[in-house]
Amino acid sequence: xxxxxxxxxxxxxxxxxxxxxxxxxxxxxxxxxxxxxxxxxxxxxxxxxxxxxxxxxxxxxxxxxxxxxxxxxxxxxxxxxxxxxxxxxxxxxxxxxxxxxxxxxxxxxxxxxxxxxxxxxxxxxxxxxxxxxxxxxxxxxxxxxxxxxxxxxxxxxxxxxxxxxxxxxxxxxxxxxxxxxxxxxxxxxxxxxxxxxxxxxxxxxxxxxxxxxxxxxxxxxxxxxxxxxxxxxxxxxxxxxxxxxxxxxxxxxxxxxxxxxxxxxxxxxxxxxxxxxxxxxxxxxxxxxxxxxxxxxxxxxxxxxxxxxxxxxxxxxxxxxxxxxxxxxx
Numbered sequence: 001x002x003x004x005x006x007x008x009x010x011x012x013x014x015x016x017x018x019x020x021x022x023x024x025x026x027x028x029x030x031x032x033x034x035x036x037x038x039x040x041x042x043x044x045x046x047x048x049x050x051x052x053x054x055x056x057x058x059x060x061x062x063x064x065x066x067x068x069x070x071x072x073x074x075x076x077x078x079x080x081x082x083x084x085x086x087x088x089x090x091x092x093x094x095x096x097x098x099x100x101x102x103x104x105x106x107x108x109x110x111x112x113x114x115x116x117x118x119x120x121x122x123x124x125x126x127x128x129x130x131x132x133x134x135x136x137x138x139x140x141x142x143x144x145x146x147x148x149x150x151x152x153x154x155x156x157x158x159x160x161x162x163x164x165x166x167x168x169x170x171x172x173x174x175x176x177x178x179x180x181x182x183x184x185x186x187x188x189x190x191x192x193x194x195x196x197x198x199x200x201x202x203x204x205x206x207x208x209x210x211x212x213x214x215x216x217x218x219x220x221x222x223x224x225x226x227x228x229x230x231x232x233x234x235x236x237x238x239x240x241x242x243x244x245x246x247x248x249x250x251x252x253x254x255x256x257x258x259x260x261x262x263x264x265x266x267x268x269x270x271x272x273x274x275x276x277x278x279x280x281x282x283x284x285x286x287x288x289x290x291x292x293x294x295x296x297x298x299x300x301x302x303x304x305x306x307x308x309x310x311x312x313x314x315x316x317x318x319x320x321x322x323x324x325x326x327x328x329x330x
Contacts, residue, residue: 049075133166186211202328205320234266269298
């Protein structure tokens with residue numbers, strides 16, 4: 001059924017230039033007029049709740065009606081969040097310090113919150129060659145930096161972090177040597193999406209995100225590369241790709257072949273996430289970021305009560321799609 005109300009609401013706040021630019025890019029892929037692509041994109045917005053990013057990223061222009069209905073569009077994803085997550089408990093995931101306190105046993109690393117406590121910060125730095133500092137309310141890797149402790153006097157580093165509102169400081173995770181084969185410049189994290197239905201935890205989607213170049217974070221929206229994960233076996237199922245869907249058979253920095261790469265200690269990682277998913281049962285739909293550390297095995301980096309649907313979905317392989325989500329809710 002055409003949802004005219006959703007279409008009108010969507011178009012009221014729409015990025016019209018984004019829709020048009022996307023339609024023109026799609027024209028270079030399917031050799032249709034950009035006006036036809038734009039009209040089809042708007043039809044998908046009304047019919048399936050997609051945005052132009054969904055339409056382009058998942059190649060909805062090359063799908064039949066059944067395939068389009070199976071895409072987890074932005075509207076469907078929003079509805080899942082509203083249905084499954086009690087927003088009065090979202091603070092456990094939206095505030096990084098609150099998350100660290102609630103899920104401390106899964107972090108397996110030192111951390112602290114800067115609150116007029118220079119002496120505690122000075123003590124925290126002892127024995128640490130590097131620390132990572134994060135703003136409390138940012139996402140997509142924004143504002144995150146790594147600092148070599150020998151380069152700063154504790155007081156100067158403290159003042160700089162406070163000035164930058166990077167109030168959360170953590171011990172840097174040293175990743176497992178096998179994971180470093182993908183990219184050694186950043187900790188390569190595993191994004192795992194879970195749905196809690198009663199006592200059952202379903203692993204509905206996953207990917208591995210790798211840093212690229214000089215980036216200290218692996219985030220997809222900060223220049224990282226991603227590959228879809230078989231959440232049952234821990235094996236990468238696709239070539240790498242970036243936000244612009246450039247294809248990478250091998251990682252450009254390390255030369256490691258991406259498709260077929262096996263995540264070490266995957267069974268342990270799954271068990272840890274399954275346990276963590278029950279900690280705040282009012283938030284049932286979560287995107288977990290997991291690292292495999294060299295000495296302490298799998299650990300949590302953070303959790304997200306609004307899992308994005310772009311990086312963990314691959315409709316051609318039926319990975320992370322709407323149908324998969326609905327199956328987990330039966």
